[in-house]
Amino acid sequence: MTLTNDDRCGAPWLVRTDRLELRAVRLADLAPLHAINHDPRTWSHLPEGRHLDEATTRAWIERAVDVWESDGMGYWTARLGAGGPVIGIGGASYQDASGYWNLYYRFDPAHWGHGYATELSRAALDAAHRHAPERLVAAWVDDHNAQSRAVVQKLGLADHGLRTHPVLGDPVRLWADRPVPPADPDRPPRE
Numbered sequence: 001m002t003l004t005n006d007d008r009c010g011a012p013w014l015v016r017t018d019r020l021e022l023r024a025v026r027l028a029d030l031a032p033l034h035a036i037n038h039d040p041r042t043w044s045h046l047p048e049g050r051h052l053d054e055a056t057t058r059a060w061i062e063r064a065v066d067v068w069e070s071d072g073m074g075y076w077t078a079r080l081g082a083g084g085p086v087i088g089i090g091g092a093s094y095q096d097a098s099g100y101w102n103l104y105y106r107f108d109p110a111h112w113g114h115g116y117a118t119e120l121s122r123a124a125l126d127a128a129h130r131h132a133p134e135r136l137v138a139a140w141v142d143d144h145n146a147q148s149r150a151v152v153q154k155l156g157l158a159d160h161g162l163r164t165h166p167v168l169g170d171p172v173r174l175w176a177d178r179p180v181p182p183a184d185p186d187r188p189p190r191e
Contacts, residue, residue, distance in 0.1 A: 012024075012072075012073050012127040012130070012131055013068070015076065015123050015127065016082065017119050017120070017122075017123050018119065019080065019081065019116070019119060020078050020079065020080065020081070020087075020116060020119055020120060020123075021078075021079040021080075021081060021082045021083065021084065022076035022077070022078055022079075022091065022120060022123055023076055023077050023079070024065075024068045024074065024075075024076060024077075025061055025064045025065065025068070025074065025075050025076060025077050025089060026061070026065060026077070027058070027061055027062070027065065029061065029077045029086060029089075030054065030057060030058055030061060032077075032085070032086035033057055033061065033077065033086065033089055034051060034054050034057035035108070036086075036088065036089065036106060036107070036108050037050065037051035037056075037057050037060070037106065038050065038051050038052070038057075039108070039109060041109045042106050042107070042108075042109060045142045045144065045145045045148075046142075046168075064093070067093050067094065071093070071094045072131060073091070073092065073093070073094070073127060073128065073131045073132075074091060074092075074093040074094075075089055075090060075091040075092075075093050075104060076089065076090065076091045076120070076124075077089055078090060078105075078107070078116065078120055080111070086108075087107055087108050087110075087111040087116065088105060088106060088107035088108060088111065088116060088117075088120065089105065089106055089107075090103075090104050090105025090106060090107075090117070090120045090121065090124065091103075091104065091105075091120070091123075091124040091127070092104075092124040092125070092127060092128040092137060094132075094135070095138075095166060095167070097166030097167055098138065098166040099135070099136075100135060100136045100137065100138040100176070101124075101128040101132070101135050101136065101137040101138065102138060102139075102140070103121055103124055103125065103128075103137055103138065103139040103152075103157075104139075105117045105120050105121060105124075105151075112147075117147070117148075117151050118151050118154050118155070121139075121151055121152075121155055122155060124137075125137055125155055125177065129177075136176050136177060136178055136180060137157075137176065137177040138174055138175065138176045138177075138180070139151075139152045139155075139157060139174075139175045139176075140163075140165050140172040140173070140174060140175075141172065141173050141175055142172060142173070143173055149173075152175040155177075156177075157175040157176055157177055158175065158176060158177075158178075158179075159173060159174075159175055160173075160174040160175065160176055160179075160180050161173065161174065162174075
């Protein structure tokens with residue numbers, strides 16, 4: 001029998017923090033996750049990433065479920081309390097292109113400014129360290145994104161300067177939980 005994310009409940013598939021229930025993302029989360037990913041405010045730092053239709057969100061969720069199945073860890077749907085409303089998504093997912101855990105979050109703007117991103121990110125950092133401690137945990141943060149910069153600083157991640165993002169190909173500041181290899185001189189960040 002093949003298990004899906006709906007069948008799993010042990011850590012890291014289900015994590016509870018002081019205020020959040022973090023459960024491995026699943027297709028049942030489509031409607032609220034599409035609403036968050038469709039809101040242009042949640043994509044102010046990368047407008048081209050916005051999900052314009054549910055099919056885009058569905059494909060994104062399907063990829064996220066596959067990551068959970070292959071790597072045993074990935075992004076969570078964040079609910080306010082046990083069984084409460086969906087307010088965001090995030091966690092740490094293995095990124096083949098870099099070889100790092102990618103720390104990520106996106107919240108409904110109605111819930112910004114309450115420390116949920118930091119709370120989720122702390123849980124993700126802890127889960128990544130427990131699940132595969134040898135893997136570096138990285139967060140790619142645009143210089144003009146002061147809120148995300150504040151989150152990674154609260155987590156104690158170190159700034160490793162501008163690097164070429166392994167997926168987007170753009171120069172983005174890399175924050176990490178440990179030293180990272182030097183930037184590839186054959187692929188300097190694009191200005």
